[in-house]
Amino acid sequence: MIRVTLRGLWARRWRVALTGFAAVVGVAVVAGALIISDTADRSGSTEEVDLVRTIMLLAGGVAVLVGTFIVNLTMSVTIAQRTRELGLLRCIGADQRQLRRSVLLEALVVGVLAALAGLAAGYGVAMALRAVINTGFQGDLPGDGLVLSARTVFTVFAVACVPMVLSALVPARRAGRVAPVAALHDVVPSVGRLRTWRIVAGVLTLAVAFGTLPVAVATRQGLLLLPGAALTLVGVRLLGPLFAGRLAEVVGVPLRGAVGELGRRNAARSPDRTAATASALMIGLALLTLVNVIFASIEAAVLDDYHRDRVDFQVWKGGPDPTVSRAAPMDPRVIGRLRGLPELSAVVTVDCVAADDQGEMFCAADPGQLARVVDLDITQGSHTAVSAGGVAVSERSGRPLGATMHVGHADLTVTAVYHVTDNFNAYLLSPADFARIGGDPEPMTALTQVAPGVDKRAARSAVVSAVAGFPGVDVHDRAEFHEHDLAQFRDASAVYRALTGLAALMGLFGVATTLALSIVERRRELGLLRAVGMQRRQLRSMVRAEGVIVALVGAALGLIVGILFGWAAAGVLAHSSQPTRFTLPIGALAVLLPLVVAAGLLAAAVPARLAARVDVLRAVTAE
Amino acid sequence: MKEPVVAVRAVGVSKRYAKVTALDDVSVAISAGRFTAVLGPSGSGKSTLLHCLAGLDTVDSGALYIEDVNLRSLDDRQLTRLRRDRVGFVFQSFNLVPTLTAAENVVLPLRLAGRTPDRSWMERVIEAVRLGDRLGHRPAELSGGQQQRVAVARALVARPAVVFADEPTGNLDSRAGADVLTLLRRCVDEFGQTVVMVTHDPVAAGYADRALFLADGRVVDDLPSPTVEQVLDRQRGPRAAA
Numbered sequence: 001m002i003r004v005t006l007r008g009l010w011a012r013r014w015r016v017a018l019t020g021f022a023a024v025v026g027v028a029v030v031a032g033a034l035i036i037s038d039t040a041d042r043s044g045s046t047e048e049v050d051l052v053r054t055i056m057l058l059a060g061g062v063a064v065l066v067g068t069f070i071v072n073l074t075m076s077v078t079i080a081q082r083t084r085e086l087g088l089l090r091c092i093g094a095d096q097r098q099l100r101r102s103v104l105l106e107a108l109v110v111g112v113l114a115a116l117a118g119l120a121a122g123y124g125v126a127m128a129l130r131a132v133i134n135t136g137f138q139g140d141l142p143g144d145g146l147v148l149s150a151r152t153v154f155t156v157f158a159v160a161c162v163p164m165v166l167s168a169l170v171p172a173r174r175a176g177r178v179a180p181v182a183a184l185h186d187v188v189p190s191v192g193r194l195r196t197w198r199i200v201a202g203v204l205t206l207a208v209a210f211g212t213l214p215v216a217v218a219t220r221q222g223l224l225l226l227p228g229a230a231l232t233l234v235g236v237r238l239l240g241p242l243f244a245g246r247l248a249e250v251v252g253v254p255l256r257g258a259v260g261e262l263g264r265r266n267a268a269r270s271p272d273r274t275a276a277t278a279s280a281l282m283i284g285l286a287l288l289t290l291v292n293v294i295f296a297s298i299e300a301a302v303l304d305d306y307h308r309d310r311v312d313f314q315v316w317k318g319g320p321d322p323t324v325s326r327a328a329p330m331d332p333r334v335i336g337r338l339r340g341l342p343e344l345s346a347v348v349t350v351d352c353v354a355a356d357d358q359g360e361m362f363c364a365a366d367p368g369q370l371a372r373v374v375d376l377d378i379t380q381g382s383h384t385a386v387s388a389g390g391v392a393v394s395e396r397s398g399r400p401l402g403a404t405m406h407v408g409h410a411d412l413t414v415t416a417v418y419h420v421t422d423n424f425n426a427y428l429l430s431p432a433d434f435a436r437i438g439g440d441p442e443p444m445t446a447l448t449q450v451a452p453g454v455d456k457r458a459a460r461s462a463v464v465s466a467v468a469g470f471p472g473v474d475v476h477d478r479a480e481f482h483e484h485d486l487a488q489f490r491d492a493s494a495v496y497r498a499l500t501g502l503a504a505l506m507g508l509f510g511v512a513t514t515l516a517l518s519i520v521e522r523r524r525e526l527g528l529l530r531a532v533g534m535q536r537r538q539l540r541s542m543v544r545a546e547g548v549i550v551a552l553v554g555a556a557l558g559l560i561v562g563i564l565f566g567w568a569a570a571g572v573l574a575h576s577s578q579p580t581r582f583t584l585p586i587g588a589l590a591v592l593l594p595l596v597v598a599a600g601l602l603a604a605a606v607p608a609r610l611a612a613r614v615d616v617l618r619a620v621t622a623e
Numbered sequence: 624m625k626e627p628v629v630a631v632r633a634v635g636v637s638k639r640y641a642k643v644t645a646l647d648d649v650s651v652a653i654s655a656g657r658f659t660a661v662l663g664p665s666g667s668g669k670s671t672l673l674h675c676l677a678g679l680d681t682v683d684s685g686a687l688y689i690e691d692v693n694l695r696s697l698d699d700r701q702l703t704r705l706r707r708d709r710v711g712f713v714f715q716s717f718n719l720v721p722t723l724t725a726a727e728n729v730v731l732p733l734r735l736a737g738r739t740p741d742r743s744w745m746e747r748v749i750e751a752v753r754l755g756d757r758l759g760h761r762p763a764e765l766s767g768g769q770q771q772r773v774a775v776a777r778a779l780v781a782r783p784a785v786v787f788a789d790e791p792t793g794n795l796d797s798r799a800g801a802d803v804l805t806l807l808r809r810c811v812d813e814f815g816q817t818v819v820m821v822t823h824d825p826v827a828a829g830y831a832d833r834a835l836f837l838a839d840g841r842v843v844d845d846l847p848s849p850t851v852e853q854v855l856d857r858q859r860g861p862r863a864a865a
Binding site for chain 1: 670674679680699700703704706707708712714717718719720721722723731732734735736737777789
């Protein structure tokens with residue numbers, strides 16, 4: 001049997017290569033991350049590598065997941081197409097167990113091959129990562145000797161073989177169930193009806209999965225979203241065949257004419273296959289949507305903050321990064337000079353000190369003055385109440401109005417609660433109490449506002465010359481700083497988009513593979529179409545239509561799942577230190593539509609060419 | 624007597640596969656509005672002849688015409704258009720696109736051409752193949768005989784110059800086979816359709832106006848108004864009888 005299995009593998013080597021490739025991508029990324037992290041451990045430059053490794057392991061994990069979906073799909077299709085051959089094996093005496101084992105053995109062999117290829121490709125990935133870390137992150141990894149540890153080899157084999165064998169379990173069972181008579185009939189791949197248990201299990205799984213979302217938001221447990229996502233995948237996979245066909249019909253409605261209609265029917269003809277293909281693509285698109293929603297939500301909140309910040313120039317002694325904790329006391333004469341400038345309409349001093357044992361920042365400012373330059377957005381109490389003995393706290397501190405706290409030598413009562421901003425979330429108290437909690441009497445920061453009608457650049461040079469005589473005192477343009485901040489944030493979001501794009505690309509590969517396998521399966525039908533007058537061009541269009549529809553079904557699923565999880569993630573984040581306001585990035589998501597259509601066309605390119613090359617004569621004369 | 628109009632013509636056609644001569648200098652003229660059967664043992668070249676006449680296969684030498692159109696002068700696109708507009712096909716099996724209903728299969732060639740079917744002609748064709756109540760069904764829900772009748776309807780729908788049938792009854796029981804043959808006969812008699820049928824079944828040949836016998840890639844006999852007995856005779860020993 002082993003010999004028969006290996007012979008079969010060789011006979012189907014192209015198909016096996018496709019299946020293996022789906023697994024190799026994820027394995028290679030994981031291998032690369034492990035190799036680079038071992039190399040960093042040895043050379044002692046772990047810090048720079050930590051973030052890169054985490055991101056790459058996550059990306060690799062997702063790629064392995066998508067790969068597993070694709071492997072499962074290609075194996076199922078292959079088993080269905082081999083029904084006759086399997087029936088023949090049964091006829092000549094192979095029993096069910098032997099067929100099952102033969103399929104599992106096949107999976108294991110492909111897994112081992114994928115692990116070896118993954119290790120080799122992982123070496124390349126590690127070299128690329130090293131270049132990125134050394135140039136982009138100022139890392140210092142040695143130019144020679146990437147470390148390949150036993151642990152890496154073991155992990156890579158596990159990551160390649162375990163999902164491979166797992167995804168072969170169901171196809172193996174199906175192979176075992178093939179009846180000997182199947183050898184005698186030309187078996188049309190059956191459109192099996194969904195069993196009741198499958199529908200019930202699918203509905204329950206999806207219900208639990210979506211149920212975790214509000215729970216995660218309410219309990220602020222972001223980690224709950226992970227099992228939620230896993231269950232969603234399982235649920236969609238279980239229920240997929242129920243709606244994939246119908247969804248394909250709906251999505252394909254704009255396609256007109258005989259060719260478009262045939263493409264639509266083809267996409268809908270085996271709902272299980274379409275569902276499986278679409279779910280592989282769904283993972284990537286859900287992640288892409290999720291990342292878009294999260295970053296849009298954070299950006300929306302950050303922009304809100306900028307709006308509330310009406311400071312033009314910040315004057316202080318604390319280096320280029322305006323973080324309050326780094327501020328150093330300034331000469332008080334600086335404030336005097338600033339107040340003397342006619343170009344400025346407001347000069348507000350804010351002095352901060354880390355006063356309690358948790359290192360929380362306590363800042364003193366004249367509340368009325370502060371309210372002129374920063375919209376604190378007080379939700380309870382009022383800023384006028386922040387007089388001696390009073391303190392304004394951010395919503396996030398969790399302290400209610402009227403709560404008391406003992407800091408240094410002062411007893412403070414919460415008299416106002418304000419809406420937190422990314423730039424300001426300290427405890428705010430009256431200047432009168434600042435000395436009693438251990439604050440330095442010298443000013444640390446001056447927030448200034450340019451008077452109406454004064455040119456900002458002129459005001460800036462006035463401020464700069466006013467502080468010129470005080471070494472170390474810097475003038476910050478807040479708007480410039482915000483822009484810089486936003487640019488950094490957008491760079492980070494681009495990295496995440498690119499990584500989730502990898503998952504989407506793999507999903508696309510899945511679409512291409514399934515289409516190609518379907519083309520092989522439908523060779524006779526394609527030949528018939530050519531015989532009765534379909535032009536090659538029309539045949540290609542038909543296959544492309546199918547590709548676009550399957551891609552759109554996957555995108556629709558991904559969009560729905562991504563938005564739901566994005567909403568939950570934004571809800572969880574809103575309670576963290578990261579200001580977040582749930583926002584649907586309509587523009588960015590709308591851009592996905594033409595991208596998905598283009599992706600579907602791309603995925604169908606090779607299958608379409610395969611289809612157009614079908615030999616009419618052979619297709620219509622095959623016994 | 625007036626010379627009958629020729630629908631399909633092969634002139635000195637030869638075709639070789641690696642070592643086998645499939646067609647050896649074959650010349651035939653198929654008259655329009657007649658039912659021609661092509662017979663011969665397997666390997667005689669009868670299917671190859673049909674495929675070449677229909678523009679599905681190419682020849683090494685000689686000339687092929689469908690209604691004065693020289694097939695050998697056409698490229699793949701033009702050949703495809705010719706099949707779509709001027710040729711009808713009925714194959715032995717797997718004649719229909721499984722995702723389309725019977726009615727959709729019938730009009731497929733027209734829709735591929737972007738034409739709308741002529742209603743009254745459609746009705747006559749549908750009436751002739753007796754499928755009225757099965758039109759909305761998918762091929763998988765039809766019997767073998769019904770599937771072949773749908774295929775005949777599809778072959779007729781574009782009013783082609785010629786309908787080629789390749790063992791159209793090969794996969795049917797004798798009753799369903801007789802149905803399909805009667806239908807093809809009616810196409811000739813009522814619609815004046817030209818039909819060329821490859822078969823190895825003497826009974827099927829009995830429905831034809833003319834029987835051509837092939838052996839080793841050559842036309843060895845040509846029988847007008849063949850009867851089943853005559854055909855059986857020729858099959859038993861074509862040379863001896865000739």
